[in-house]
Amino acid sequence: MAVVTMRELLESGVHFGHQTRRWNPKMKRFIFTERNGIYIIDLLQSLSYIDRAYEFVKETVAHGGSIMFVGTKKQAQEAIAEQATRVGMPYVNQRWLGGMLTNFSTVYKRLQRLKELEAIDFEDVAASGLTKKELLVLSREKTKLEKTLGGIREMSKVPSAVWIVDTKKEHIAVGEARKLHIPVVAILDTNCDPDEVDYKIPGNDDAIRSVTLLTRVIADAVAEGLIARSGAATGDSKPGEKAAAEPLAEWERDLLEGEKKADDAEAPAADAAVEAPAAEAVEAVEAPAADAEQA
Template identity: 75%
Template structure:
């Protein structure tokens, strides 16, 4: 049984690609047809690739792996942060800083700097060793560091894999992962290069509902992996699950719930979302 249904993909507009003049010929095999100047992605293939990626993520996490959620475009920021936090995984949803993976030691120093600044009471001018102006500058520095690095504050090593929304926009992240041999799981819209990704999911990377659905499915795979890490693999897991993780995931259903809206309306709504974002 698939972890997501065809109806859900339709309702979320996952099948809408880019305009026909904006495409990568390498994506031809994932395209079913063209409608009103927009490519329509073959959702049967999407379902198959989702199942493949889901199993890979679940197994990797079950054996102690971690996944870094990456999506800095406006349509992805909320879903990336929400789903990554739900399963206690690192994320980048503001800006990818060059060297986040390939120069991880230096980035870790900036994370430590952020944690040091968080120890300062910016409201207590008299009790601090800084002037009011210095405190203002330090607070601005902290705000910037939190935006760029807040999502990876607890990432103590490079991740086992990446989840990427829009590989063209996040090409720096994909390039760094490739250099280090880190597998990439990503949504592939019709303008993307499938050769850059080890676990592609053909789909719409511009519509909020599409991005939210697929990111939630990825987080569900992580949740299943965490449950297996705790005991489902008969002691094979490398790391035990923390108490808070058990409480968080006990009620989780990794299989997404199908919606009731008719598919015809889904295409109409999805088309509007695709038109607005493409």
């Protein structure tokens, strides 16, 4: 079954590129034609590249990796936060702080500071042992940290790969990932440089529907990888093998339980469908035998 259909890509406007005067010649091989001054992206190639990216993300997560979702432009902010949260992955949808990957040790200290501030009850002035003014300053610090680092609150190490919407806008993130040899999975619009991306998806990185669709596809790949990871951890692997996965989070268990309930609901129907023909076959065999005895 295809990860996404051609119709879905067309309806979401994934095929619309930039104006012909705003393009990167390296993207020529991904362009199908030009219409009314706009480049049209070859969706047949997009489908093929989507499958490759999907498989890479799924396998990365299945082997214990994590994917960071990055998209700070307005069209991407909601989709990035929603889909990353759905599968429990870190995300950046406000402002990329320089050094978020290359200087993660410092960023990690700020994350610890954020958790310290979150433990403070700002409503209980007496118990805090601080003045109202001091609490106000700390509250503002907490708000600022939540805005910039809230999406990576639970991140304890650099990700295994990054999903990026608009590599031109997020050029700092792309540069840091490449410096650390972290694979980059990204949407490539007609003004982007394909050489910067390891797993490219030619498509529209400006339309909300296009960004939402492609980000959902990557999140689906993460979800499938998590299910495969949990299967290895819960007994599908051979006895004595060491599970490569980390302990499952609560949201991961909920995801798996949903899959299991769906499978359990389908099983009785399938068994009934198998038993009915089997019963008919038994009756067909017994009937001639009974006739022979009467004769």
